[in-house]
Amino acid sequence: MNTKTYAYRLSPGDALIVVHVQNDFLPGGSLAVPGGDEVIPVLNRHIARFVQEGLPIIATRDWHPPDHCSFHAQGGPWPPHCVAGSAGAEFAPGLALPEDVPVVSQATWPDREAYSSFEGTDLAYLLQEIGVRRLFIGGLATDYCVLRTVLDARRLGFDVVVLEDAVRAVDAEPEDGRRALARMREEGAEFADCKDFE
Numbered sequence: 001m002n003t004k005t006y007a008y009r010l011s012p013g014d015a016l017i018v019v020h021v022q023n024d025f026l027p028g029g030s031l032a033v034p035g036g037d038e039v040i041p042v043l044n045r046h047i048a049r050f051v052q053e054g055l056p057i058i059a060t061r062d063w064h065p066p067d068h069c070s071f072h073a074q075g076g077p078w079p080p081h082c083v084a085g086s087a088g089a090e091f092a093p094g095l096a097l098p099e100d101v102p103v104v105s106q107a108t109w110p111d112r113e114a115y116s117s118f119e120g121t122d123l124a125y126l127l128q129e130i131g132v133r134r135l136f137i138g139g140l141a142t143d144y145c146v147l148r149t150v151l152d153a154r155r156l157g158f159d160v161v162v163l164e165d166a167v168r169a170v171d172a173e174p175e176d177g178r179r180a181l182a183r184m185r186e187e188g189a190e191f192a193d194c195k196d197f198e
Contacts, residue, residue: 007196008161015056015132016046019117019139019146021095022061024081024088031081033141033167042166044096045194052097056130059097060117060139060149061132063089063105070113084108116148124156132160137190138166142148143176147184154187154194165193 021043023029026036047152051059052107062082070076082089084105091097104123107114127135135158137150145168153160169177185191 005070008192010053010055010197011050012055013131013133014050014053015058015127015130015135016050017117017135017137017139017149018043018047018057018059018095018097019108019137019149020062020089020141021092021139022058022082022121023090023092024062025140026085027083030079030086032168033168036140037094037170039138039140040092040196041168042163044094046138046163046166047096047098047135049197050136056132056177057098058102058104058123058126059091060104060106060121060123060145061089061091062145063108065108065110067110068107068113069111070107074110075114076108101133115143115145116152118149118152118156127158132158134159134161136163140168141177142167142169143172143180144170147180150189151187154189156189160184160189162189162191163193 024031025033063084064082066083070078071080104117104121106117106121117123135153139146148162172179
């Protein structure tokens with residue numbers, strides 16, 4: 001008799017948000033996140049689980065113009081990355097997103113940075129329209145876009161579960177990723193990994 005208990009059982013009102021698993025954030029990319037490729041097989045397991053349950057999956061992406069304000073040439077902190085239509089902006093080829101997955105593009109204006117997938121997008125409206133109440137969030141990078149997306153989701157009233165085995169940090173400063181996880185927890189996010197699901 002199997003008496004194992006699981007922390008999470010998926011149900012209507014749940015959605016999976018896959019944040020910025022794009023080539024430029026993977027090893028060899030222009031803004032590679034250390035170990036960024038390690039999230040792909042883990043996210044694929046979560047994606048398969050949501051597909052099996054018939055629950056929504058949404059992918060978000062950086063989709064910058066060539067002269068985006070975050071780039072070095074414009075005085076920003078980052079090298080050019082995820083330029084709209086470029087190979088670097090494409091989702092990782094090993095990421096098993098459904099063909100019809102909704103895609104939310106962010107930071108699309110030259111003069112506006114956006115680390116949160118809610119900022120300047122219709123993500124909140126989309127989630128509300130389909131009755132989502134709880135978000136499971138994974139992707140890149142823990143200390144930037146995942147952090148800001150989680151904080152905005154909590155501010156907007158969503159329950160949030162961070163897929164801790166499916167995020168990786170830039171760690172521009174040592175321990176940035178760890179501090180980001182602590183901040184998410186302070187704001188009411190919960191944490192899970194693959195073994196915590198039924």
